Amino acid sequence: xxxxxxxxxxxxxxxxxxxxxxxxxxxxxxxxxxxxxxxxxxxxxxxxxxxxxxxxxxxxxxxxxxxxxxxxxxxxxxxxxxxxxxxxxxxxxxxxxxxxxxxxxxxxxxxxxxxxxxxxxxxxxxxxxxxxxxxxxxxxxxxxxxxxxxxxxxxxxxxxxxxxxxxxxxxxxxxxxxxxxxxxxxxxxxxxxxxxxxxxxxxxxxxxxxxxxxxxxxxxxxxxxxxxxxxxxxxxxxxxxxxxxxxxxxxxxxxxxxxxx
Amino acid sequence: xxxxxxxxxxxxxxxxxxxxxxxxxxxxxxxxxxxxxxxxxxxxxxxxxxxxxxxxxxxxxxxxxxxxxxxxxxxxxxxxxxxxxxxxxxxxxxxxxxxxxxxxxxxxxxxxxxxxxxxxxxxxxxxxxxxxxxxxxxxxxxxxxxxxxxxxxxxxxxxxxxxxxxxxxxxxxxxxxxxxxxxxxxxxxxxxxxxxxxxxxxxxxxxxxxxxxxxxxxxxxxxxxxxxxxxxxxxxxxxxxxxxxxxxxxxxxxxxxxxxxxxxxxxxxxxxxxxxxxxxxxxxxxxxxxxxxxxxxxxxxxxxxxxxxxxxxxxxxxxxxxxxxxxxxxxxxxxxxxxxxxxxxxxxxxxxxxxxxxxxxxxxxxxxxxxxxxxxxxxxxxxxxx
Numbered sequence: 001x002x003x004x005x006x007x008x009x010x011x012x013x014x015x016x017x018x019x020x021x022x023x024x025x026x027x028x029x030x031x032x033x034x035x036x037x038x039x040x041x042x043x044x045x046x047x048x049x050x051x052x053x054x055x056x057x058x059x060x061x062x063x064x065x066x067x068x069x070x071x072x073x074x075x076x077x078x079x080x081x082x083x084x085x086x087x088x089x090x091x092x093x094x095x096x097x098x099x100x101x102x103x104x105x106x107x108x109x110x111x112x113x114x115x116x117x118x119x120x121x122x123x124x125x126x127x128x129x130x131x132x133x134x135x136x137x138x139x140x141x142x143x144x145x146x147x148x149x150x151x152x153x154x155x156x157x158x159x160x161x162x163x164x165x166x167x168x169x170x171x172x173x174x175x176x177x178x179x180x181x182x183x184x185x186x187x188x189x190x191x192x193x194x195x196x197x198x199x200x201x202x203x204x205x206x207x208x209x210x211x212x213x214x215x216x217x218x219x220x221x222x223x224x225x226x227x228x229x230x231x232x233x234x235x236x237x238x239x240x241x242x243x244x245x246x247x248x249x250x251x252x253x254x255x256x257x258x259x260x261x
Numbered sequence: 262x263x264x265x266x267x268x269x270x271x272x273x274x275x276x277x278x279x280x281x282x283x284x285x286x287x288x289x290x291x292x293x294x295x296x297x298x299x300x301x302x303x304x305x306x307x308x309x310x311x312x313x314x315x316x317x318x319x320x321x322x323x324x325x326x327x328x329x330x331x332x333x334x335x336x337x338x339x340x341x342x343x344x345x346x347x348x349x350x351x352x353x354x355x356x357x358x359x360x361x362x363x364x365x366x367x368x369x370x371x372x373x374x375x376x377x378x379x380x381x382x383x384x385x386x387x388x389x390x391x392x393x394x395x396x397x398x399x400x401x402x403x404x405x406x407x408x409x410x411x412x413x414x415x416x417x418x419x420x421x422x423x424x425x426x427x428x429x430x431x432x433x434x435x436x437x438x439x440x441x442x443x444x445x446x447x448x449x450x451x452x453x454x455x456x457x458x459x460x461x462x463x464x465x466x467x468x469x470x471x472x473x474x475x476x477x478x479x480x481x482x483x484x485x486x487x488x489x490x491x492x493x494x495x496x497x498x499x500x501x502x503x504x505x506x507x508x509x510x511x512x513x514x515x516x517x518x519x520x521x522x523x524x525x526x527x528x529x530x531x532x533x534x535x536x537x538x539x540x541x542x543x544x545x546x547x548x549x550x551x552x553x554x555x556x557x558x559x560x561x562x563x564x565x566x567x568x569x570x571x572x573x574x575x576x577x578x579x580x581x582x583x584x585x586x587x588x589x590x591x592x593x594x595x596x597x598x599x600x601x602x603x604x605x606x607x608x609x610x611x612x613x614x615x616x617x618x619x620x621x622x623x624x625x626x627x628x629x630x631x632x633x634x635x636x637x638x639x640x641x642x643x644x645x646x647x
Contacts, residue, residue, distance in 0.1 A: 187279055190310035190323060193272050 001054035001150070003045045004105055005078065005115045006132065007038040009062055009069040010122040018230045034069045037117025039076070040178050043185040044147065045115050046077035052150055055079045057108060061089060061101055067201050074196040075188035082108065086205040091218025093225075094123070098131035100216065103209040105136065113155070114175040118143055129177035140175040141168050145182050262553060264560050266332070273329050276309050277336035285340035292343060292466035293612050296458070298422055299344045299466050306337075306348055307377020315352055316359070320371035326567030327501055331508035331559060338512025339519070342616035343466030345512065347380070349505045350418040350467075353624075354381025356498040357427040357443050361486040366445065370425055379424035384414035384472050385495055392629050394429075394495065395438040399474060401430035406481050408432075408444060410452070410474035418623075420470030421455040424448045427498075428472065429491045441491030445483040452477030463615035496574070499624060501566065503577040506624050507559040507584030510617070514552040514588045517595035517613045521545060524599050524608075535598075544598060548591045555580075555587040575637035582630035585620035592617040 011030045019026050034042075045056045058073040060066050061084040070081035084104040092100060105111060114133070119126035126142070133140035145160040153172055158165045160179050170176060188196075206216070214220055240247050255261045266274065284305050292299055306312060315330040316322025323329070330352060337345035355374050358366055373379040390396035399412025410430055414420075426446045433440030446453055456471025485494055522545055525536035535541050562576045592614040596603035603610045621627045 187283070187305060187309050188276060189308060190272060190276060190313065192310075193276070194269075 001048060001052050002110045002112045003048060003054060003056045003115060004108065004111050004113070005038070005041050005045045005056060005058045005073070006101060006128070007042065007058055007060050007069060007073060007117070008035045008120045008122075008128075009033070009060060009066040010035045010120055013121050018228070020230065032065070032069070034072055035117055035120045035122075037119060037121070037178070037180065039117070039185040040180050040182050041115040041117050042073050042076050042078060043183045044178055045113075046186075047183065048113070048147070048150065049077075049079075054112075057082055059084065059101065059104065059108075061085070061092070061097060061104070063090075070201055071196040071199060072188070074199045075192040076186065077189075077192060081199055081201045083201050083203045085203055088206045088213070088216050091221065092216070093221035093223045094125050094127040094131060095223070096215060096217065096221045098128050098135050099220075100209070100211060101128070101132055102135035103211045104204045105132075106210070107204065107208060112172050114138075114173075116175065116177045118177045118179050126177070129175060133175040136175070138173050138175055139171050140177070141170050142177045144176045144178045147182075262556070264556075269323075269325075270329060270332055273311075273314060273325070274332045274336055277311060277333040278339075280305055280309060280311070281336050281340035285337065285344050289341040289344070289466070289609070290606070290612070292341065294465075294606075296460070296465045298468050299341075299347055300422075302344055303347060303377065303380065311348065312351065312377035313375040316355070316371050316375040317367075320367055321375040322371070326563070327504050328560065328563035328567050331504050331563045334505050335508040335512040335515075335556075335559075338509040339516035341466060342509055342513050342613075342619070343464040345509055346418055346464050346467045346619075347422075349502070349509065350383065351381040351423065352505065353383040353498065353502045354419070354423060354425060354427050356501045357383070357485050357494045358445065360497055360501070361443070361490065361494050362445075363482075365482070366485065370445065374425065380419050380422055381425045381427070382417055382419035382423035382472075383498065384417050384420075384426055384428040386415050386417070387413065388415050392626055395492070397429060397431060397441065399428070399430040400434065401432050401442060401444060403432070403481065404478070407478045408481060408484065410444070410446070410477040410479065412474050413456070414472040414474075415456075416459065416469050416623075417472050418467055418469055420468060420472055421458070422468045426472065427485065427494075428474075429495050430474075432488045432491075436489065438492045439489055441495075442488045443485040443491045443494040444479060445485060446472075446474075446477065446479055450477055450479060462618060463612070464619050500573050500577045503581035503624055503630075504559055504563045504566065506620060507555065507562075507580035510581075510584030510586075510588035510620050511552060511556045511559055513613055513617050513620075514548070514555065514584075514591035517592040517610055517617075518545070518548050518552055520608070520610050520613075521548065521595040521598040524602070528599075528602075541598060544594050548594055551587045552591055555584045558583055572637075575634050575641075578625070578630040578633040578637075581620075581624060582627050582634070585617075585627055588617040588620050589614075 009032050012033045015030050017026050049056050056078045057080045058078040059082045067083055089100055116129035130140055141157055141159050143160045144157045146158040148156040155170045157168055157170055159168050284302050311333050313322040314325045314333055318324040334345050334349050358370050387397050401408040401410050428444050428446050429441050431440050432442040452475050454473045459469040525541050526534055528535045559580045562580045566573050595610040596614050602608050
């Protein structure tokens with residue numbers, strides 16, 4: 001099975017703070033990591049390869065330093081790494097990212113399955129996976145929590161909902177986005193790390209793609225991030241420390257005043 | 262301290278540390294409480310290639326030495342000594358094959374050790390042969406193309422869990438220790454069974470059992486080296502493995518120090534964090550100094566052994582002696598720094614203190630280490646021309 005896993009390098013949001021004056025992410029000195037949901041996609045791809053044979057190619061669009069995320073994916077069991085990188089791609093929104101990734105994936109030859117994490121922890125849109133399937137005109141299932149079976153030409157998967165799940169047949173080639181319930185990602189291996197160090201990262205730039213400049217990068221993006229802000233903290237409440245009877249009466253009066261009761 | 266580790270050594274340490282923090286720390290208390298064998302953690306070690314570390318590349322390993330093995334053991338030991346001994350005992354069982362095995366024996370057994378598919382164990386100790394290892398009574402009698410083993414080995418780490426055992430038995434009782442030979446015995450060989458799992462003070466996640474041989478017939482090709490070489494095999498094996506015990510000591514001491522310093526920074530008495538008190542600071546300073554000294558000695562000796570040095574018994578024994586004593590002292594003082602809380606099971610240091618005690622006992626008691634060092638001194642100084 002020829003499997004492509006799309007990953008994103010993101011700042012470790014557990015360590016990111018927002019600059020209260022400019023309302024922008026303070027990324028300085030914050031470690032970059034593979035988007036955690038993508039780790040589940042890598043693990044599932046490696047498991048499918050181990051069970052059914054094939055090759056796992058990991059793809060990311062980003063600046064050259066995103067190569068370190070690709071090397072980490074190789075240490076986790078991926079076979080090949082593809083970096084989609086060009087100044088012309090910078091500032092892409094989710095639609096343009098999917099458009100560009102689709103063009104890159106078309107250059108990779110036969111692809112049976114594309115795996116993505118359900119969303120990235122920086123943008124949190126969950127749009128690129130489904131949008132990529134749309135661009136490639138292949139079926140997709142989002143929020144997959146289990147691969148039940150792999151047959152010729154299709155797979156049976158479980159799509160997770162808040163309450164329960166659906167069993168869905170996904171024709172191949174197809175795309176799925178996965179949730180963290182799907183597996184427990186392995187830790188990197190020493191041999192994988194050594195392979196990763198030596199691995200060649202195949203870079204795809206603007207010139208290698210059959211795309212239109214009007215749909216690339218920030219200028220090609222139909223959406224714009226206008227503002228990023230921290231939600232306002234809730235105002236501090238009042239604290240009463242009196243006799244419980246008096247406090248109860250005070251509370252009822254207060255709620256009546258505000259016409260809540 | 263920067264010990265100028267190679268990139269590969271740093272990666273071994275990094276992965277072992279990740280396993281320790283993510284996979285061992287969350288379950289160590291439960292493993293200890295339930296005396297549960299850490300099979301899942303061994304699988305993680307296998308998948309991360311930790312078992313490949315000291316196995317030569319031609320057998321699927323990473324070609325590391327005692328230094329690399331010690332780094333992995335140290336990190337695992339920070340989290341749990343019961344887990345780290347399970348890992349390390351596999352190499353104790355493998356070193357006889359690695360050092361003295363034939364090409365066929367290496368090709369047959371080492372690849373499965375390197376992948377972690379099979380664990381190893383080493384059987385020397387018997388009920389009446391502990392420090393006096395020359396007193397073993399297990400026999401191996403040649404019978405055509407086989408040897409027939411009879412006897413009982415005691416307190417064998419990974420007993421019952423390992424697939425590959427290296428066992429020391431007498432092929433010629435009349436020659437005493439010179440009549441001992443080393444054999445490879447596979448689990449499930451008819452006539453080879455296990456005693457009950459021992460209940461221990463510490464390292465309770467590890468499995469310790471008797472190996473019982475009752476007319477156990479093994480192929481003659483399972484003899485390691487030659488007849489009569491058993492004690493040579495055992496002693497050279499221990500030379501290689503003792504820095505691993507020292508690394509266990511360094512790891513558990515560091516783990517206890519980490520807990521003690523963090524606790525002392527937070528615990529307030531008499532209106533201030535107790536780390537502000539010189540009495541506590543001095544304890545922590547001694548703990549840190551001794552831990553670092555044990556680490557420096559362990560690394561220096563591990564590197565020396567890996568340089569193919571010839572005479573290593575003395576320095577190897579020194580690492581084990583010092584590392585074990587430091588571990589006992591540092592874990593005991595960590596309990597002291599935590600006071601009543603340290604004595605409670607909800608903090609990890611009481612387990613560390615229980616675990617650390619074994620380091621002064623197994624792989625040759627610390628008294629035996631002093632004998633080894635003493636004997637080496639006598640020999641060394643006798644050879645010097647005055």
